[in-house]
Amino acid sequence: MADAGLMDRMFQRIMRGLVDTGVAPHYAERARALGVSVEEGRQLLHGVMEAYPIGWLHPETDYIASFPPLNNLPTQYRVTVRGEQRWFAQCGFEATSVTWLFPGETVRIDAPCPDCGDPVSVEMRDGQILWVDPPGVVGHLNYGFGASRGRPSFL
Amino acid sequence: MNLFRSEEHARRWPSFQAKAEHGFITLGQLAGFFGTETRRHMLDADYLSTWFPRRGAERRAYLERIGKTTPFWLGTPDP
Numbered sequence: 019m020a021d022a023g024l025m026d027r028m029f030q031r032i033m034r035g036l037v038d039t040g041v042a043p044h045y046a047e048r049a050r051a052l053g054v055s056v057e058e059g060r061q062l063l064h065g066v067m068e069a070y071p072i073g074w075l076h077p078e079t080d081y082i083a084s085f086p087p088l089n090n091l092p093t094q095y096r097v098t099v100r101g102e103q104r105w106f107a108q109c110g111f112e113a114t115s116v117t118w119l120f121p122g123e124t125v126r127i128d129a130p131c132p133d134c135g136d137p138v139s140v141e142m143r144d145g146q147i148l149w150v151d152p153p154g155v156v157g158h159l160n161y162g163f164g165a166s167r168g169r170p171s172f173l
Numbered sequence: 174m175n176l177f178r179s180e181e182h183a184r185r186w187p188s189f190q191a192k193a194e195h196g197f198i199t200l201g202q203l204a205g206f207f208g209t210e211t212r213r214h215m216l217d218a219d220y221l222s223t224w225f226p227r228r229g230a231e232r233r234a235y236l237e238r239i240g241k242t243t244p245f246w247l248g249t250p251d252p
Contacts, residue, residue, distance in 0.1 A: 132183075156183065
């Protein structure tokens, strides 16, 4: 396991990169800033993902697919801040946590209802729900938490 | 883990699992579940080493507080 301080720094740079640009940085972009070689940066990335198992790399690659609450791979949960839609949430549940990445900002989540495709929209600021459309929006966990359920937890 | 326009929409969803009838959570509860203390520190320099390890216990405590104590929600093995 890599140095905890370096792991924290890599984690923060990935999260900050996602927040600032909507895209997770590649490990090679971060390695020099962290004072490590590119290969050590790659190993550091794997160490971070192991320590943060609610996110994942795209299979058989070193590319970040999911780094909750945001997703590097687009999902149906579009996130808009300051009028710009450049982010995606990992899932409908994590979408309600994105607000904590943008303190003081109104965060809007737009997604199609998986049943009918009609819009589901939520606006939040600093953890508070400001507006919901339609008013009856609910969250639903289809497989249950825990590895024993045998399906990805984000479903 | 999806958002639906209503419970009726979720039940009509072709992928809806019969076992997931108790998988509903209100939006307010969801905001609370994903707004516990550790979530407010995701941008902190020591989030991974200090805050993330506390997340599991915090989530469990919140779920128990809102009455979601089944293995389905807690992630514990089925009895």
